[in-house]
Amino acid sequence: MASAVRVLISEVNPGEGDVIRDILIRAGGFDPVAYAQDGLEAAQLAYRLRPDVALLWEDLAGLRGAEVCELVSRAAPDVACVMVTRAQTDEGRRAAMIAGARAVVSIDGLEMLPDVLNRLITVRRGMPLSALASVTEAAQAPLVVMVSSGKGGVGKTTIAVNVAVSLSQKGEKVVLLEAPGQLGDGAILLDVVPSSSFMSLVQMASLDNDLVTGSLIRHQSGVSFLPATSDQPTAELSQFDRVTTAAASSILGILKRSFSVVVIDCPSNLWPLASYLARRSHVVLLVGTPEDIVSVRNSATVTDLVRSAGVAKERLMPVVNKAAPSGFLKPEDVAKAAGWQDYLTIPFDPANCTAAMNEGVPLVTRTPNSPAARAITQLGERIVRRGRKIAEGVATEVGKEY
Ligand SMILES: Nc1ncnc2c1ncn2[C@@H]1O[C@H](COP(=O)(O)OP(=O)(O)OP(=O)(O)O)[C@@H](O)[C@H]1O
Numbered sequence: 001m002a003s004a005v006r007v008l009i010s011e012v013n014p015g016e017g018d019v020i021r022d023i024l025i026r027a028g029g030f031d032p033v034a035y036a037q038d039g040l041e042a043a044q045l046a047y048r049l050r051p052d053v054a055l056l057w058e059d060l061a062g063l064r065g066a067e068v069c070e071l072v073s074r075a076a077p078d079v080a081c082v083m084v085t086r087a088q089t090d091e092g093r094r095a096a097m098i099a100g101a102r103a104v105v106s107i108d109g110l111e112m113l114p115d116v117l118n119r120l121i122t123v124r125r126g127m128p129l130s131a132l133a134s135v136t137e138a139a140q141a142p143l144v145v146m147v148s149s150g151k152g153g154v155g156k157t158t159i160a161v162n163v164a165v166s167l168s169q170k171g172e173k174v175v176l177l178e179a180p181g182q183l184g185d186g187a188i189l190l191d192v193v194p195s196s197s198f199m200s201l202v203q204m205a206s207l208d209n210d211l212v213t214g215s216l217i218r219h220q221s222g223v224s225f226l227p228a229t230s231d232q233p234t235a236e237l238s239q240f241d242r243v244t245t246a247a248a249s250s251i252l253g254i255l256k257r258s259f260s261v262v263v264i265d266c267p268s269n270l271w272p273l274a275s276y277l278a279r280r281s282h283v284v285l286l287v288g289t290p291e292d293i294v295s296v297r298n299s300a301t302v303t304d305l306v307r308s309a310g311v312a313k314e315r316l317m318p319v320v321n322k323a324a325p326s327g328f329l330k331p332e333d334v335a336k337a338a339g340w341q342d343y344l345t346i347p348f349d350p351a352n353c354t355a356a357m358n359e360g361v362p363l364v365t366r367t368p369n370s371p372a373a374r375a376i377t378q379l380g381e382r383i384v385r386r387g388r389k390i391a392e393g394v395a396t397e398v399g400k401e402y
């Protein structure tokens with residue numbers, strides 16, 4: 001059973017405190033911890049006793065209710081101040097809110113007080129402490145990592161799946177989100193059968209935490225997975241006009257509440273929604289290959305697209321995949337054409353990559369010491385290092401390049 005709500009009661013006229021006390025006792029679940037007879041006493045008691053709620057009359061003697069509210073909000077921010085007003089006016093309500101009150105109740109509505117306090121406390125107690133840490137601790141802020149390219153078939157899904165699995169093995173809480181606009185190959189690489197998907201979610205009238213987390217598939221590696229399409233792709237893809245920025249924002253926002261890393265496998269044809277996802281990402285992987293001249297040209301184009309979407313240079317992490325020493329084009333050719341100074345390479349490793357895909361076992365699990373698996377594992381570590389640095393500065397240095 002939830003513990004009783006501790007309430008500090010105040011009064012201006014003798015007997016007003018008793019009226020409030022009686023209402024709370026009748027409702028049950030409240031513990032009136034003290035009476036304050038004037039404003040200064042109310043502030044002192046709130047600070048000293050740390051009740052869940054301080055009930056402050058607006059016209060307290062000495063310090064007025066709004067002044068007490070401002071003092072308590074600073075001295076004891078964990079105490080929720082609730083203002084009791086003599087009349088129900090917009091002006092009184094506004095003044096109370098500006099002073100930091102969490103709720104306002106008028107003298108005519110005192111019978112509603114238990115209900116108002118219960119709602120206030122439910123919100124406060126219902127918020128998991130992990131949510132607090134993700135706000136206050138940069139190391140626990142959720143990271144968003146987008147895997148993009150200018151051309152199909154360059155290895156985005158291979159990289160997204162294996163970065164997700166390797167970070168999960170290192171203790172991160174990872175969700176792999178397959179952006180819409182593709183059939184989605186993640187389910188094959190993870191050997192899972194999707195019954196719901198990004199596309200099935202966007203058809204819902206409104207999304208909430210239960211709907212989104214209930215649609216995730218949990219892979220044995222610990223990675224949670226939201227595929228682009230379910231086992232009904234034909235019907236779902238005809239609903240593509242429902243894929244709006246608002247829908248993507250809602251899904252991403254909900255996932256960020258439960259996971260420490262969100263990896264987005266983004267198809268190369270998702271613009272302009274891709275620009276929105278890139279702006280919300282701490283790290284944007286730009287995957288190119290030295291396979292042919294088209295791949296090289298498209299790496300340059302997608303780099304320009306992401307930069308012109310307003311994504312700071314330091315958030316970009318270029319990757320040359322399928323790098324082979326004997327190839328016609330070299331990784332440095334891709335980097336030069338795309339203007340990448342700092343890039344990572346993943347070696348061409350067809351035997352292991354293809355076998356992992358066909359067997360539905362992630363490369364980093366199946367052959368962790370294979371050349372491509374080692375490079376992807378290192379890439380995952382680098383993503384988290386860079387992402388956390390960016391997350392630390394993100395709130396205070398808007399517009400600054402990292
Ligand atoms: N480093 C690598 N060495 C050799 N083959 C690779 C490598 N990385 C990926 N591949 C292979 O390249 C092919 C395409 O990979 P993948 O599906 O990951 O690309 P993609 O960019 O996600 O493609 P799409 O644009 O169709 O979604 C697969 O056969 C995969 O096994």
Ligand SMILES: [Mg+2]
Nearest residue numbers: 156157158185
């Ligand atoms: Mg893919």
